Amino acid sequence: MVVQRAKGTQDLSPEDMRRFRLIEGIFRDSCLKWGYEEVRTPTLEYLHLFTSTGTLTPSRLGRVYSFLDWDGWSGERVVLRPDGTIPIARLYIEDMKERELAKLFYVTNVFSFEETGKESREKWQCGGDSIGAGSAAADVELLLLALGVLKQLGLQDVEVRLSHADLIRALLAKFGLNPEEQHSVFDRILDGDEKVLSGTKSERPELGNTLASLLDLKGKSSGFLKNLKALFNQDSKELKPAMDNFIKTVELLEAVGVNYQIDLASGRGFEYYTGLMFKLLIGGEQIGGGGSYDHLIPLMGGRETPASGFALYLDHLMKLTRVATLVGPQAQKILIKAEGEKTLKDAFSLAAALHEAGHEAEVDLGSQKPTDYKWLLSVRDKAPHFVLSNRASRKKLEAHKAGEILKFLESGQVQISKSK
Structure with missing residues (x-):
């Protein structure tokens, strides 16, 4: 299996x-x-x-x-x-x-x-x-x-497309469609089902022509909506609240400098939406x-x-x-290698101290690749107890106390000798 x-x-x-x-x-x-x-x-x-x-x-x-x-x-x-x-x-x-x-x-x-x-x-x-x-x-x-x-x-x-759910409902309700029929007809058309639109045109020409016009409506200003409002002036009682809300919103968007396209056909899936709907596309x-x-x-x-x-x-x-x-300079990754079982405790203690100081440090478990790290830190059971090496420059710092390592990584002011 x-x-x-x-x-x-x-x-x-x-x-x-x-x-x-x-x-x-x-x-x-x-x-x-x-x-x-x-x-x-x-x-x-x-x-x-x-x-x-x-x-x-x-x-x-x-x-x-x-x-x-x-x-x-x-x-x-x-x-x-x-x-x-x-x-x-x-x-x-x-x-x-x-x-x-x-x-x-x-x-x-x-x-x-x-x-x-x-x-x-x-x-x-x-x-x-x-x-x-x-x-x-x-x-x-x-x-x-x-x-x-x-x-x-x-x-x-980023493209901003705007539609308005209540405006779509008001237009479709004119023709006696109940809410479920509104969802079905509108969503199927937006899914590319041209048979629905052609069938609607043959059965109910007025509705079919209105839907076809609705899907073609596109504009880039509040003036476009005002012209649309004038076009449907005879139905202003049903359409006015939705149209006024839409106009008010796009005028505010214009005032704050947002570019948009009015596209009523972008209102697919408007089951619980009531007013403005927007889509963001790239x-x-x-x-x-x-x-x-x-x-x-x-x-x-x-x-x-x-x-x-x-x-x-x-x-x-x-x-x-x-x-x-998007990200800034990466943390200086440190690989800590314990030279012998006796120094494992010190290696883990040092890793914890480095984490508290904000560094990214791991104890070598035997499988890590040194090339993935900027610093290699050896922990030994003899002097010097700590050897910090810069893998790229091949410079190293020998220290007797862990605090010296932390101080160097914090300030970078400790003298590093050239590896021989």
Whole structure:
């Protein structure tokens, strides 16, 4: 039997984890600077959290990993978390509902079944949520936070595409489509199912033509939306609230210097979004997205609470981020070699002292390659008890006490003799 990882999963190597932690660290620091607090939700959630309120479409629910959590004579069906936002909303309702404003962030994995196994079934996200503000400013803050993280990662040419869930709903509701039909028709068209659009045109020409026009709507300014509002002036009662909210948000984005493209067709998967939706792309590949979800918390049993959130897709960012361009000077790695069993105790004690002083040091276990280290430190049972060698320059320091080694590495002012 061949030992291998499960289909649709992946391992993270030491190099992968360096990149992962680098991205995570930049994201975490950025969130803290904006006043967000870190939270973590369970990997397991009850299935009804995602089904009872219609928070996920049937197609997404069909891809969740669910099983019976058996407890005595009865059990509840649970799922591996398929979404990052809904557990955050549950956490807020359960533990933080007294807060007028909760600004939260997380780094988490989500699970979704993918039949071929070619795509990962476990994906990592860095996400942020602003719960309680309910304003264009809150949406813009989240977008600025996300763009700031990408900038710190050295990623350029980030494309921002904007859509608006309530505007899409208002346009589709004109033709008598219920919420489930809205999701189905819109998502299938965006998936490239041209038969849906052609069929709709033949069965309901007015709806088909409107959908075709909707998918072609693109612009790069608030003026574009104002012209669109004038175009649909006869339906202003239904469209006005969504259009006004959209215009207010993009005007603020323009004021803070964010370039964007209005693309209503980028609103795929808008099941729990209510207002602004945004996607972040590099080279046509989506690396993140988010939007407002003002109805989600009351749908789940909480009080009326506006909210917005976003997620950056860590798996994609890891492929695009170059660690070497972001990290500063590397720690001076030290390999400590004990010359004999008697000196092992001193070698480990010295390694601990070096760690406390902020150095990266390892005791030689017999398999390390000296070429991977800048310094080689021999611990002997005779004088001189410590010999520190610079592998590149071949200079060395002989010392009788460990403190001399620490002092040198700290200041670099101790005289080193040339190796003979």
